[in-house]
Amino acid sequence: MSVLAADPTYETFVLNMGPQHPATHGALRVKLVMDGEYIVEAEPVLGYIHRMHEKMGENRTYHQYLPNPSRLDYLSAMACTHGHVATVERAAGIAVPERAEYLRVITVELNRVSSHLLWLGAFVLDLGGFTPLLYAMDDREQILDLLERVTGSRLTYCYFRFGGLYNDVDDDFVDGARALVKRIRDKMPMYHNLITKNVILRQRLEGIGPISAEMCRKYGATGPVARGSGIPYDVRKHEPYSVYPEFDFDVPVYEQGDSMARYLVRMDEIEQSLRIVEQGLDKLPEGPVMAEKVPKIIKPPKGDYYCAVEAARGSFGIRLVSDGTNTPYRLKLRSPCFSNVSLFGEAARGLLLADAVALFGSLDLVIPDIDR
Amino acid sequence: MKAADVQKSLAAVAGVQVGAVDYAARGFHVDVTLPSQEITAVVQVLDQEGFFIESITGVDWLGEQEALAKEAAKQAAAAKKAAEKAAAEAAEQAAGEAPGDAGAVAAPAAEPPPAPAPEESPEPEEDSFEVVYDFNHFRELCRVTIRVRVPRSLPELPSISDIYPGANWHEREAHDFFGLVFTGHPDLSPLLLPEDADFHPLRKDYKP
Numbered sequence: 236m237s238v239l240a241a242d243p244t245y246e247t248f249v250l251n252m253g254p255q256h257p258a259t260h261g262a263l264r265v266k267l268v269m270d271g272e273y274i275v276e277a278e279p280v281l282g283y284i285h286r287m288h289e290k291m292g293e294n295r296t297y298h299q300y301l302p303n304p305s306r307l308d309y310l311s312a313m314a315c316t317h318g319h320v321a322t323v324e325r326a327a328g329i330a331v332p333e334r335a336e337y338l339r340v341i342t343v344e345l346n347r348v349s350s351h352l353l354w355l356g357a358f359v360l361d362l363g364g365f366t367p368l369l370y371a372m373d374d375r376e377q378i379l380d381l382l383e384r385v386t387g388s389r390l391t392y393c394y395f396r397f398g399g400l401y402n403d404v405d406d407d408f409v410d411g412a413r414a415l416v417k418r419i420r421d422k423m424p425m426y427h428n429l430i431t432k433n434v435i436l437r438q439r440l441e442g443i444g445p446i447s448a449e450m451c452r453k454y455g456a457t458g459p460v461a462r463g464s465g466i467p468y469d470v471r472k473h474e475p476y477s478v479y480p481e482f483d484f485d486v487p488v489y490e491q492g493d494s495m496a497r498y499l500v501r502m503d504e505i506e507q508s509l510r511i512v513e514q515g516l517d518k519l520p521e522g523p524v525m526a527e528k529v530p531k532i533i534k535p536p537k538g539d540y541y542c543a544v545e546a547a548r549g550s551f552g553i554r555l556v557s558d559g560t561n562t563p564y565r566l567k568l569r570s571p572c573f574s575n576v577s578l579f580g581e582a583a584r585g586l587l588l589a590d591a592v593a594l595f596g597s598l599d600l601v602i603p604d605i606d607r
Numbered sequence: 608m609k610a611a612d613v614q615k616s617l618a619a620v621a622g623v624q625v626g627a628v629d630y631a632a633r634g635f636h637v638d639v640t641l642p643s644q645e646i647t648a649v650v651q652v653l654d655q656e657g658f659f660i661e662s663i664t665g666v667d668w669l670g671e672q673e674a675l676a677k678e679a680a681k682q683a684a685a686a687k688k689a690a691e692k693a694a695a696e697a698a699e700q701a702a703g704e705a706p707g708d709a710g711a712v713a714a715p716a717a718e719p720p721p722a723p724a725p726e727e728s729p730e731p732e733e734d735s736f737e738v739v740y741d742f743n744h745f746r747e748l749c750r751v752t753i754r755v756r757v758p759r760s761l762p763e764l765p766s767i768s769d770i771y772p773g774a775n776w777h778e779r780e781a782h783d784f785f786g787l788v789f790t791g792h793p794d795l796s797p798l799l800l801p802e803d804a805d806f807h808p809l810r811k812d813y814k815p
Contacts (some may be wrong), residue, residue: 281798452659454773541634
C-alpha cells in the first residue's frame with residue numbers, strides 16, 4: 236500500500252472490478268483503490284478458476300495429459316498443445332514427420348488469427364464500439380468451422396499427438412484455408428477503416444497505459460505486450476522451433492508502448508499469420524502425419540527439459556522434470572498471461588478508471604491461462 | 608556467445624557451480640547451482656546482463672536421499688561381492704600355481720570369512736526442495752536455469768522480488784504450492800489457492 240493510500244486523512248475508496256465484470260472477460264477481480272476517478276493502487280486478485288493443472292500433470296501419464304493444455308489458453312489452444320507435445324518430444328527424442336510439422340504450423344497460425352479476431356471484437360466492445368464485434372465474430376466463426384472439420388473441436392483442440400497428428404487433412408481443408416486467407420485479407424482494409432482510423436478509438440488508446448521495455452523485462456512480459464514496447468521478441472524467430480525457419484514472415488514491433496501500439500501489433504500479426512498459412516499450404520509436403528515408431532508408453536530419460544512456443548499472448552513454456560517413469564515428476568506451466576497481468580498494478584497507477592479498461596483490454600488476458 | 612559471457616560472470620560469484628547444457632536436447636543453455644544465500648548476488652548479475660524473468664517454481668525431492676542411500680548400499684554390496692569373488696579367484700589361482708603349498712593356502716580359505724558386523728547405515732540426509740529460476744534474454748538466445756536446494760524442514764531463501772518485481776507473483780505461487788518461504792517478500796498470502804489455504808498441494812506428501 237502506498238503512503239497516500241495508508242494516510243487516513245487522504246480520502247480514497249476501494250472499488251472492485253470483477254470477479255463478475257464484462258471487461259475482465261472471465262473471473263478475474265481487480266481491487267482498485269481510487270481517488271475519485273483516478274487509480275491509486277490496482278491489485279489483481281487471482282485464483283477464481285484455479286484448477287491445479289500442474290498437479291494433474293503429475294498423476295496422469297503423458298498421453299492422458301494431452302487434453303489439458305488446451306484448457307489453459309482456450310483461445311489459442313493449438314499453441315498450448317503444441318508446446319506440450321514439443322516438450323515431450325524433445326524429452327523422449329521423438330522425431331515428427333515434415334507434413335505433420337507443416338500442418339501444426341498452419342493450424343496454430345489459423346488459431347492465432349481467430350484468437351486475435353476475438354480479441355479485436357471484445358477489445359473494441361470494452362471501449363464502447365459494438366459493431367466490430369459482429370464482423371470479427373463472423374470471420375472467426377469461419378476459422379473455427381474449418382478447424383472443427385479436422386480436429387473435431389471448436390476451441391479445446393486435442394489434435395496433436397506425440398510424433399505427429401491425430402489425423403490428416405483433406406483437400407477441402409486446404410481449399411477452405413486458402414479461401415479463408417483471401418477472405419480475411421480482403422476484410423483487413425475494412426477493419427482498418429472501421430476501427431484503426433476511428434478518431435474516438437485513437438483518442439482512447441494513444442498514449443494510454445504506457446508500458447516501457449524495462450518494465451516488460453522486469454515482469455517477464457512477452458508476446459504482443461513486449462512487441463508493443465519496442466522489444467522484437469518472438470519465440471518463432473528468436474528460438475526457432477518446428478518448421479518456422481522455413482517461413483518468411485516479419486515480427487511487427489512498435490516503439491510507443493501505449494495501448495495503441497499493442498493494438499497495432501496484433502492487427503499486423505493477423506497479416507503475418509495469414510502469410511505463414513499461405514506459404515504452408517503452398518509448401519505442404521506429402522507423406523505420413525504420424526511418426527512410425529512412437530512408443531505406446533512414453534518414458535523420457537531422467538532429467539529436466541524446457542520448451543517454449545509463441546502462443547497468441549506470448550511465450551508459453553513447459554518445464555518437464557522426468558524421473559524415468561511414465562508420468563511426469565513435475566510439470567511446470569509457464570503461461571504468458573500470468574506474467575503479462577503481473578505488471579498491471581504498476582502500469583495502471585495514476586490512470587483514469589475508463590483508461591484502465593483500455594489498458595486491460597490491450598493486454599489481451601485469458602483468465603484460465605493466468606489461474607491454470 | 609551470450610551463454611559463454613554469462614557463464615563467466617556467474618562463475619565469479621562465490622559458491623556457484625556453472626555448467627553448459629546441450630540446448631537441443633534439454634532446451635536451455637546454462638545450468639547454475641548455488642547455495643540459497645547467493646541467489647540475490649547471482650540474480651543481480653543477470654539483471655545487469657539484461658535478462659528477463661520467465662518463471663520461478665519448485666520441485667519436491669521427497670524420498671530422494673533414501674533412494675540415493677539405497678542405491679549407494681546396493682553399489683557397495685555389489686562392489687564387496689565383486690571384491691570377494693576376485694579374492695577367491697586369486698586364491699584359487701595361487702593354489703593352482705603353487706601345488707606344493709596347497710595345504711597352507713587352502714586352509715585359511717576353507718575357514719568361513721568372519722561375518723561383517725552389520726554396519727549402522729548412516730541416517731540419510733534430509734530431503735530438499737529444489738527451487739528453479741528460469742531467465743531468458745530478449746535480444747540474444749540464452750536461457751539460464753538457476754537451481755537452489757533448501758531443506759524440507761526449513762524451506763527458506765531470500766526473495767528476489769526487489770530486483771525483479773515480476774518475481775513477486777512467481778514466489779507467491781511457489782509459496783502456495785510448496786510452502787517455500789521467501790524472506791523479504793512483501794506479501795506471501797495465497798495467490799492462486801483460496802485465501803485461507805494452509806496446505807501445499809504440490810508437495811509429494813500432500814494428501815487431499
